[in-house]
Amino acid sequence: MRRTARHGGLAMVVAVALATFLLPQAQADDNPKDKKRAVDEQVQQLGEDLDEQNAEVKAAGSALADAEAKLPPAQAALASARTALASAEQEQFDAALSLAATESHAEQALIEYLGAQGQMRAHREALAALARQAYMGGDFQRLSVVMNAQSPEDLTSAMSYYETVNRSEKQVLADLNALQADLETKQAALDESHERILAEQKSAAAAVETTTRARNTATAAQAQVQTLIAARGVALEKAEDLKDEIEARLAVMKAESDRLAEVIRKRAEAARKAAEKTGKKIVQGTGLLSRPVSGPITSPYGMRYHPILHRYKLHTGTDFGVPSGTAVRAARDGTVIEAYYNSAYGNRVVVDHGYVNGVYLVTTYNHLTRDTVSRGEKLERGEVLGYSGSTGYSTGPHLHFETMEDGHFVDPMRWLE
Structure with a gap:
């Protein structure tokens, strides 16, 4: 042998x-x-x-053939990963803009709500003053004014005065009701803004996570392509030597x-x-x-x-x-x-x-x-x-x-x- x-x-x-x-x-x-x-x-x-x-x-031949076969799909995967990363980064940017806009709307809603609260407080104080005045005078004062009228003109003037006061009281009550409704509307808007902020924050966080994953994928794809290019280079060099x-x-x-x-x-x-x-x-x-x-x-x-x-x-x-x-x-x-x-x-x-x-x-x-x-x-x-x-x-x-x-x-x- x-x-x-x-x-x-x-x-x-x-x-x-x-x-x-x-x-x-x-x-x-x-x-x-x-x-x-x-x-x-x-x-x-x-x-x-x-x-x-x-x-x-x-x-050497197998290494070269293997590297050349794997490189095109790896490059395609890298291109896809880069596209996904760009999309994720745009989504993250849009989410950040949306969150900023929502927070701005929430701030405006809060300002309007506080303004409505101030107006409500002022009208309540005015209503309280009218209530005190009515309590201090009451119906006896109104009756005394009528009984002490010396002429029809005095009576007419007195009645006109009390009608004006009555209308003023009713207007204050109406304004107070309107302010209360407006306050409730602004409260609802404020609550909605807070809910939107929470939702936008979740979206922004998800966008950041998506971007991170896309970036990691792109980085891995880039590394694979670089590895394959290096392997192909080594294989080509070896093949050339052989x-x-x-x-x-x-x-x-x-x-x-x-x-x-x-x-x-x-x-x-x-x-x-x-x-x-x-x-x-x-x-x-x-x-x-x-x-x-x-x-x-x-x-x-x-x-x-x-x-x-x-x-x-x-x-x-x-x-x-x-x-x-x-x-x-x-x-x-x-x-x-x-x-x-x-x-x-x-x-x-x-x-x-x-x-x-x-x-x-x-x-x-x-x-x-x-x-x-x-x-x-x-x-x-x-x-x-x-x-x-x-x-x-x-x-x-x-x-x-x-x-x-x-x-x-x-x-x-x-x-x-």
Whole structure:
């Protein structure tokens, strides 16, 4: 089983990887197992460090995507909170103005009430004076004046005087009643003003509380936006730092894919020429492939958007989520053309199935913990060729399974039963 250590940087990884993927071409005349052992020794110091760097790249991409996804709604929440705060502050201002106006009206009502009380007091004093005067004189005095009249003119004058006094008394009583009614009205107005003040004070207090809550919400929203902006900045900076490393890794993967495609094309051409030379037709198989492992598909074949590089790249195979150490089986009868370690694909087995359904078909099994086959070995469908793992550019145990037609990657699901 191949093991790796936590030492070495990406530059070393790339250098070893470039040397590694060139090794299989030179193995034709050498013992494959000896060459393979040499490669194992070269990469032994790199594996876990690769895993850590993969996790770092994945974490940076996830952090950037997460921050960019959360920032717009957070900014919208901040804008909403600021609008609510402005509304609450306006409500508080209006409530304060209304309370001030109500208090002013209450003061005016109090002044009018006190004025009415003063008028009421003055009229009561006037009425009391009339009452005393009437009590002191009484009806006997009025009768004496009438009896002592010397002429009709005296009598008329006396009667006129008492009628005037009587009218004055009635007017005082009427004014007193009017003042009493006015006083009661002003008392009611004063009471209403007091009630309005209490209500306005409650409204003002509620407005202050609403403003405080809105301000706290806006402050929290602002803090969240600032946190997300800072997180995005850190993620962007980290992503920028990792770009060169990622580009280097992708270059390794592309170089390996190009190399393998060329190997397949040469084998297909060699098979064709051999058939032409012997005058025999190329033997072609038919049918589909068996699944190399039994497990769920965690990542299908297809284009993927890279959150750090901001471009699409092809995911060249189908990932099966299986635990490390799961037996990986040949999808079809074939010949092992390569079994080696690559910094991108980890422990890798490549099986040549020859011409099938009109195309030259090859399958690859990647990120293995270890393989159990050698170059040139014949395999039957279902035969164990290795065990799943997480070597190479991988962040967790799985099998990355690829199918190539005439040297080109195609969707494995087109072939799987």
